[in-house]
Amino acid sequence: MDTGLVGDRRWQEKIFTGEWRDGGGGVLPVIEPATGAELGVAGKAAPDDVARSVARADEAQAAWAAAPFSERAGVLRRAAELWTEHSAEVRTWLVREAGSVRRKAMRELGGTVAECWEAAALPSHPLGEVLPSERATLSMTRRTPVGVVGVIAPFNLPLKLAFRSVAPALALGNAVVLKPDPRTPVSGGVALARVFEEAGLPPGVLHVLPGGADVGAALVVQPAVRAVSFTGSSRAGHAVAELCARHSTRVHLELGGNSALIVMPDADLDRAVAAASYGAFYHQGQGCIVVGRHLVHDSVYDTYAQMLAEKAAGLTVGNPAEQDVALGPLIDAHQRDSVDALVTGSVEAGAKPLTGGTYQGLFYRPTVLADTGPGAPAYDAEVFGPVASVTRFSTADEAVELASDSPYGLALSILTADVTAGLEMAAAIPTGLAHINDQTIADDAHAPFGGLGESGNASRFGGPAANIEAYTDTRWITVHSAIPSY
Structure with missing residues (x-):
């Protein structure tokens, strides 16, 4: 330098x-x-x-x-x-x-x-x-x-x-x-x-x-x-x-944003978990378009949550100037403490920590919280940290309702084998960006970018x-x- x-x-x-x-x-x-x-x-x-x-x-x-x-x-x-x-x-x-x-x-x-x-x-x-x-x-x-x-x-x-x-x-x-x-x-x-x-x-x-x-x-x-x-x-x-x-x-x-990723029952779970992990933990979760809320169909919820937790537990965290790691540090102690307060508050509200929730210095472990939903701080707020809140739904209408029930409206991801159904769902959820069968981290220089509401x-x-x-x-x-x- x-x-x-x-x-x-x-x-x-x-x-x-x-x-x-x-x-x-x-x-x-x-x-x-x-x-x-x-x-x-x-x-x-x-x-x-x-x-x-x-x-x-x-x-x-x-x-x-x-x-x-x-x-x-x-x-x-x-x-x-x-x-x-x-x-x-x-x-x-x-x-x-x-x-x-x-x-x-x-x-x-x-x-x-x-x-x-x-x-x-x-x-x-x-x-x-x-x-x-x-x-x-x-x-x-x-x-x-x-x-x-x-x-x-x-x-x-x-x-x-x-x-x-x-x-x-x-x-x-x-x-x-x-x-x-x-x-x-x-x-x-x-x-x-x-x-x-x-x-x-x-x-x-x-x-x-x-x-x-x-x-x-x-x-x-x-x-x-x-x-x-x-x-x-x-x-x-x-x-x-x-x-x-x-x-x-x-x-x-x-x-800001608190983007939803919807996992339908016909989604390829191996690819869904890989995409969701990338979307949730990109740059330690410090991004407006990272995946915050993982909305998963009942029929695959337990499997998805466990697979995502295993994926997160295997991610390396460390100094990116010295190692080729998956996650580096949060920007400062204030940001780390804000993230940890949201995680702790969510566990106190009933969320189940499957992995993570710990830190050393500014290095925060990628965290997966199951059984979250409206009322859990890490579900309701923009975390700006490596935290995935996993919530279950039973019907497509319920998924649309959950995804839409947020003051933010930046990005959306829908993972499904039925692309037409995915497009119909996206049309019903107010966001500036929507991606069918991809995670939410996308920003092409020639494509329009922006959000609605608090975004x-x-x-x-x-x-x-x-x-x-x-x-x-x-x-x-x-x-x-x-x-x-x-």
Whole structure:
């Protein structure tokens, strides 16, 4: 970690405003959750830094928007090449800073590259249309950049979940001020700043300001920030949405989830358990689209629960920088204690622990709880940890009712040999994403992504339609050959 994008260490104790400079909030130690070791020291922004960055971004945005579309596309294409060129270095940071196992880090980086190539295609998309008119006039719409976009990103997939907002916003001619999570300021912030520096993005178009909630709040209320993209918890998302509403700022929310996986009696149990284990324990369960609730038909419930418990008990947990393990550490002690409280509360409420429920340091064993259901904390809440709650149902209608009975509406999985029946069930359950005969971890750069209810305000990520809608305004323009007679 001493060479390459991040290895030059210019970022140490600095924030990025088009140049690396001291932040008003002091510094942020970058801690490896697996060992507690300090990997470096990032700069920390203060609210005053936000005001200065937004003002500079607002000044720089007009020239960036006016640049030839091929120039903007070229910067994105070069960025994609840089992610690939420096992939080993970036993966190492994802493993050590975010606690990612190696396969998750590879998948996250691959998704980031895909997001970059998709964004590179946006500048050449048609940004308007000709409308019919009953008068002798040319009537048309034109898409224009919103201006300055604020991006607030989380710790769990720090690179991809920041980049999927930053890249399309830049590609469409906006300036961006990014606030990465203070627990992952390098892989979620510094790395992006360095890539775009090297890719030739003009100074001042992108700012990276690691910091806490005060920095996020300061970003949202800046008058020049005309759109905010927030990915994080539902609780924090509500606060962001309220601030945006007060300032008439467009807000795109990708929030929490408690996704259901439905196992019908005709499902292949060996494959179902393998898929469910992947979906439940991916990145230690720290993901909005992981499987939280396993809804299993009575006829296969006992077998499924036992097989899932055996699968979980056999998964390796350890330091992903040293071993090729299935699960790494949780991000910090607060998250670990939150997970353990939900597990303990569920056992007290009557859930039966089949495996797991223990931890050492930040390493939490994958946990399977049987006989859960509404009222059990680990069933009702988004756990954000490696916990599978297994609940039985008797009929398809009961499965639909259980899956729908949640304030969250992000992802859904239905495992069945009857694909038509699976599609019918999915149509009756309100979620933004639904997968028949697959688990819930899926996020393609060209596909719409977003949730309903407590999971967000519908699809605001993925694909040209969603991104153009998110980061441009629509203007109506008419042209007459001469001034009409009135």
